Amino acid sequence: MDKQLRKVVIAGNWKMNKTPAQTTALINEIKPLVKDAKCDVVVCVPYIDLFAALEATKGTNIKVGAENCHWAKSGAFTGEISADMLKACGVPYVVIGHSERRTYFGDTDVTVRDRTRAALDAGLTVILCVGEYLEQRQQNITMEVVRQQVKIALNGVSEQELDNIIIAYEPVWAIGTGLTATAQQANEVNKGIRDLICELYGKTAADKTVVQYGGSMNAANAQELLKQPDVDGGLIGGASLKAADFAAIVAAASK
Numbered sequence: 001m002d003k004q005l006r007k008v009v010i011a012g013n014w015k016m017n018k019t020p021a022q023t024t025a026l027i028n029e030i031k032p033l034v035k036d037a038k039c040d041v042v043v044c045v046p047y048i049d050l051f052a053a054l055e056a057t058k059g060t061n062i063k064v065g066a067e068n069c070h071w072a073k074s075g076a077f078t079g080e081i082s083a084d085m086l087k088a089c090g091v092p093y094v095v096i097g098h099s100e101r102r103t104y105f106g107d108t109d110v111t112v113r114d115r116t117r118a119a120l121d122a123g124l125t126v127i128l129c130v131g132e133y134l135e136q137r138q139q140n141i142t143m144e145v146v147r148q149q150v151k152i153a154l155n156g157v158s159e160q161e162l163d164n165i166i167i168a169y170e171p172v173w174a175i176g177t178g179l180t181a182t183a184q185q186a187n188e189v190n191k192g193i194r195d196l197i198c199e200l201y202g203k204t205a206a207d208k209t210v211v212q213y214g215g216s217m218n219a220a221n222a223q224e225l226l227k228q229p230d231v232d233g234g235l236i237g238g239a240s241l242k243a244a245d246f247a248a249i250v251a252a253a254s255k
């Protein structure tokens with residue numbers, strides 16, 4: 001599989017952090033530091049910060065994403081936001097299936113599939129998150145778990161639609177813990193995901209699909225992770241909230 005065929009995507013996942021004013025300030029700090037990036041740069045921000053992020057990134061190489069979307073087009077779903085609404089606001093990316101959504105808010109493989117479907121139908125690019133819990137890794141079922149998550153999420157997704165899906169492998173035990181998967185562990189699962197895409201869609205699709213790693217990626221470990229043949233970028237939590245750290249990861253990806 002040829003890494004040159006794929007772009008590298010570094011995406012920040014801000015989670016539940018930053019007000020609109022803080023969003024503008026952080027993006028203004030990031031902007032000059034990443035302007036020469038040789039990879040795609042995305043910041044995924046809370047819904048309430050989307051307009052500030054869109055405004056602050058105008059005319060730059062930074063793209064904006066939301067952190068979730070609902071599966072219905074509209075309706076009686078208090079507190080939710082639809083994919084069509086995001087599209088209408090000019091938001092191009094959306095994170096779906098993050099482990100925090102799965103763990104704390106009841107997202108399942110099936111609702112992740114439905115949200116993915118809605119996002120693709122709306123014309124959004126999906127960052128689809130998958131990953132195992134520590135107990136699952138200890139039981140040696142990581143690949144089964146991840147394959148099931150990917151397979152269900154992609155159920156009904158055409159090869160053409162797959163162009164609008166980035167898969168982010170995020171081992172749950174590495175998220176926000178400071179414990180990073182080794183470069184070898186990350187690459188092993190990312191390669192397993194690519195092999196699955198090859199089984200489902202063929203080699204051309206597998207060669208093109210961007211598979212990121214996420215979980216305590218930071219300025220110090222990014223380069224080692226990103227140089228792995230099947231790691232095509234990162235989904236960054238904590239380190240994406242500090243302009244210099246996020247920019248250092250973008251620089252590592254631009255090498």
Ligand code: 13P
Binds near residue numbers: 215216
């Ligand atoms: P951390 O980088 O803070 O571990 O978070 C990773 C993550 O969950 C990105 O979606």
